[in-house]
Amino acid sequence: MSEPLVDTFGRVHRDLRVSLTDRCNLRCAYCMPNDFADWLPGPELLTTDELMLVLDVATGLGIDGVRLTGGEPLLRADVVDVVRRISALPKAPEISVTTNGLKLTRLAQPLRDAGLRRVNVSLDTLDRDRFKALTFRDRHDDVLAGIRAAQAAGLAPVKVNAVLMRGVNDDEAPALLRRALDEGWRLRFIEQMPLDPSGIWLRSTMITADDVFAALSEHYTLTPVPSRGSAPAEEFYVDGGPGTVGIIASVTRPFCAACDRLRLTADGQLRNCLFARDELDLRVALRDEALDDDARRAEVERRLRLVVHDKLPGHGINDLNFIQPTRPMSAIGG
Ligand SMILES: C[S@@+](CC[C@H](N)C(=O)[O-])C[C@H]1O[C@@H](n2cnc3c(N)ncnc32)[C@H](O)[C@@H]1O
Secondary structure (H helix, E strand, O other): OOOOOEOOOOOEOOEEEEEOOOOOOOOOOOOOOOOOOOOOOHHHOOOHHHHHHHHHHHHHOOOOEEEEEOOOHHHOOOHHHHHHHHHOOOOOOEEEEEEOOOOHHHHHHHHHHHOOOEEEEEOOOOOHHHHHHHHOOOOHHHHHHHHHHHHHOOOOOOEEEEEOOOOOOHHHHHHHHHHHHHHOOEEEEEOOOOOOOOOOOOOOOOOOHHHHHHHHHOOOOEEEOOOOOOOOOEEEEEOOOOOEEEEEOOOOOOOHHHOOEEEEOOOOEEEOOOOOOOOEEOHHHHOOOOOOHHHHHHHHHHHHHHHHHOOOOOOOOOOOOOOOOOOOHHHHOO
């Protein structure tokens, strides 16, 4: 294998988050405005052939985990084929998907058969009316059905991601955990990050990891699970285990020093951090007609190395001069 993707701080990059589309069938208020219409033009999206070339090069450089995300990745018409083709790469990575779950009733089994191994489903509330208010779509039952379909297809344990917001759903932490333990979900609470399209995120009102821990501790005994590695979640055994819960403290306890992630947007821009202000254009290299196949691969590798080289030590959310990225989360790929 070629030299791995190591940055100037010695972090070896093994995880690539790939956004398959910026489109979504929900409108979670903290992610995408209800009237959002500023979609990426179709011709700017990477084709599946272009994406496979990138992944072939990246896996040759040590990327061994690929997470498909978006927008809503299951809205990409050929998502099953994408998974099948990634599974067939010479150095096939472990493939996972982050989804809102709406299309899992139809797609969980075909995705599993195509090589998908893990799925994360986002669910912020157990209350149907709240779900509708939060996402502007009355699809709560469909998410729950999607989780069941994923479990039935052997994509267990399903990880469920929840973002808590003050005065919206922050009273639900214990109930979400109860439901997760009962249904065999692996629940993780994610701190809300300053990526909301309306820019109304406030440090002073956000629900922190400590708030979540305190709320859960009123009902459960949480003991830390050792050996976190590069995983973003701090995991805790619940009442001695075997059930666990994860808390992802991206804002209040950043884990950048162990970060091994890169991101590729649906329109072929490389990012070395969710909060990066700069992106590196891969699409221009992929579509450069002056390059033959070998030269194109070499240029993709060069750009991957460049974006890794330029990675900063941390995301900077807690710096006084922090500036929110211009792209919303839905267009970066969460
Ligand atoms: C952007 S979504 C994309 C994938 C898919 N549509 C889904 O719902 O999981 C991925 C994850 O990002 C989370 N997310 C979006 N905006 C966020 C923010 N500002 N802070 C923290 N998490 C956020 C969502 O809750 C979801 O779990």
